[in-house]
Amino acid sequence: MYPTIKDQDPTLHASMMAEAQRQKEGIELIPSENYVSQAVLEANGSILTNKYSEGYPGKRYYGGQENIDVIETLAIDRAKELFGAEHVNVQPYSGSPANTAIYFALLEFGDTVMGLKLDHGGHITHGLPIGFSGKAYDFVQYGVNPETGILDMEEVRKLAHEKKPKMIVAGFTAYPRDIDWKAFKEIADEVGAITMADISHTAGLVAGGVLESPVPFFDVVMTTTHKTLRGPRGAMIMCKQKFAKAIDRAIFPGLQGGPHEHAIAGKAICFAEALKPEFKDYALQVKKNAHHLAEALKKRDFKLVSDGTDTHLILADLTNKGVPGKEAQNALDHVGITLNKNTVPNDPRSPFDPSGIRLGTPAVTTRGMKEAEMEKIADWMDRAINAVNDQSVLDEIKKEVEAMCLEFPVPGIMI
Numbered sequence: 001m002y003p004t005i006k007d008q009d010p011t012l013h014a015s016m017m018a019e020a021q022r023q024k025e026g027i028e029l030i031p032s033e034n035y036v037s038q039a040v041l042e043a044n045g046s047i048l049t050n051k052y053s054e055g056y057p058g059k060r061y062y063g064g065q066e067n068i069d070v071i072e073t074l075a076i077d078r079a080k081e082l083f084g085a086e087h088v089n090v091q092p093y094s095g096s097p098a099n100t101a102i103y104f105a106l107l108e109f110g111d112t113v114m115g116l117k118l119d120h121g122g123h124i125t126h127g128l129p130i131g132f133s134g135k136a137y138d139f140v141q142y143g144v145n146p147e148t149g150i151l152d153m154e155e156v157r158k159l160a161h162e163k164k165p166k167m168i169v170a171g172f173t174a175y176p177r178d179i180d181w182k183a184f185k186e187i188a189d190e191v192g193a194i195t196m197a198d199i200s201h202t203a204g205l206v207a208g209g210v211l212e213s214p215v216p217f218f219d220v221v222m223t224t225t226h227k228t229l230r231g232p233r234g235a236m237i238m239c240k241q242k243f244a245k246a247i248d249r250a251i252f253p254g255l256q257g258g259p260h261e262h263a264i265a266g267k268a269i270c271f272a273e274a275l276k277p278e279f280k281d282y283a284l285q286v287k288k289n290a291h292h293l294a295e296a297l298k299k300r301d302f303k304l305v306s307d308g309t310d311t312h313l314i315l316a317d318l319t320n321k322g323v324p325g326k327e328a329q330n331a332l333d334h335v336g337i338t339l340n341k342n343t344v345p346n347d348p349r350s351p352f353d354p355s356g357i358r359l360g361t362p363a364v365t366t367r368g369m370k371e372a373e374m375e376k377i378a379d380w381m382d383r384a385i386n387a388v389n390d391q392s393v394l395d396e397i398k399k400e401v402e403a404m405c406l407e408f409p410v411p412g413i414m415i
C-alpha cells in the first residue's frame with residue numbers, strides 16, 4: 001500500500017502501515033468510527049485537493065470551476081434525496097465548524113440556547129463552558145432522568161418555558177436511545193425557539209431508515225459524514241429554505257474559506273452508497289448488533305445506562321465491576337479491542353478518569369460481523385475487564401481477537 005509514500009518518506013510510511021495493521025487486527029468499537037469504502041478513500045486522495053473554489057456552485061470567486069460545480073452539485077442533490085431536505089450545504093470541514101456556523105447564522109452572541117448536559121451525552125459544541133459555544137452563547141442544559149437514563153421531556157419543557165431559549169439543540173454524542181423529535185419540536189414551538197438537531201452519530205441509521213428522521217420537523221439538521229454515515233471526515237447542514245441564505249453565508253464567507261472539494265467528492269460517493277438498498281441492510285445490522293451486544297453484556301452483569309440501546313451505541317457503567325473506565329480502556333487496548341472511557345450521567349468521577357465506557361457497532365458491522373461475533377466480543381470484554389492486571393490472560397485474548405479479525409477484511413486495507 002502507498003508505494004510512493006514508502007519511497008519518498010519511509011518514516012511516515014512505517015507509521016501508516018502500523019496503523020493499517022492495527023485497524024485490520026483489532027476490533028473497532030468506538031461508536032463514532034467506521035471504515036470507508038475504497039471509492040471514498042480514492043476521492044479523498046484525489047487531485048481535487050488542488051482546487052480553490054470559494055463560493056457556491058454557479059457563484060464562485062475563482063476561475064476554472066466547471067468540473068467542481070458539477071461535483072458539489074452532485075453531492076448536494078444526493079444529500080437532498082437521501083434525507084428529503086429542502087436545502088443542503090456540504091462545505092463544513094467537520095462537525096464542530098458546522099455547529100459553530102449554525103449558531104453564527106441564526107443567533108446573536110449572548111443568546112440563550114438549550115442543549116444536553118455534556119456528562120449526560122451532549123457534545124462539547126453544545127455549551128462546554130471553556131469552548132466557543134459556551135463562551136459565545138448562554139447555554140442552559142437539560143439532562144436525563146437519573147433513574148432511567150432516558151431524556152426527561154418534561155424537564156426540557158419546564159426549562160424551555162423558564163429560560164425562553166432562542167434555539168433548542170437536540171443531538172447527542174453518548175446517548176443510546178431513540179429521540180422524540182416531535183416532542184422537541186412541540187416544546188420549541190410553545191416558546192418560539194429554533195430547532196436544531198445534531199445527528200452526527202446516528203445519520204447513517206436515519207439514512208438507512210432504522211431511526212426516525214428529524215428532517216421533516218426541525219428547522220436545521222446537521223451531521224458529520226464520517227460516523228455511521230460512513231463517508232469522508234466532514235459534515236453537512238440541512239435546513240428549511242427560509243434559513244438557507246443565512247446558513248450558506250455563515251459557512252462562507254462567515255467562517256470558512258475554500259471548501260475541501262476532495263472531501264465533498266467523497267461525500268457525493270458516500271451519499272450514493274447510502275442510497276443503495278444494501279445500506280439499509282447495513283443500518284439494520286448495526287442496530288441488531290448493538291442490541292445483541294448490549295444483551296450479551298447484560299448477561300455478564302454489565303450495567304448499561306438506560307438498560308440498553310435503540311441505536312448503534314452502548315454506554316456501560318463499570319462501577320459494579322470495580323474497574324474505572326480508563327483501566328478498562330487500557331486493558332481492552334491491550335487485547336486489540338478499541339473503545340473509549342466515558343462519563344456516565346451524574347458521574348462521581350472526573351471526565352479524565354470516568355466510571356464508564358462507550359462502545360458501538362458501526363465499524364464491526366461494516367466488516368461483516370454479526371450476532372455470533374457480538375457474543376464473542378462480549379465474552380472477551382468480560383474476561384479482559386475481570387483480568388485487567390493479568391498479562392497472560394490479556395495476551396491469550398489478544399490472540400483470539402486477532403484470529404477472528406483476520407476473517408473479516410477491512411475495506412481499503414490490502415495487507
Ligand SMILES: *Cc1c(COP(=O)(O)O)cnc(C)c1O
Pocket residue numbers: 032094095096097099122123125171172173198199200201224234235
Ligand atoms: C462527532 C460529533 C460532533 C463533531 O464532529 P467533529 O467532526 O469531530 O468536529 C458534533 N456533534 C456531535 C453530537 C458529535 O457526535
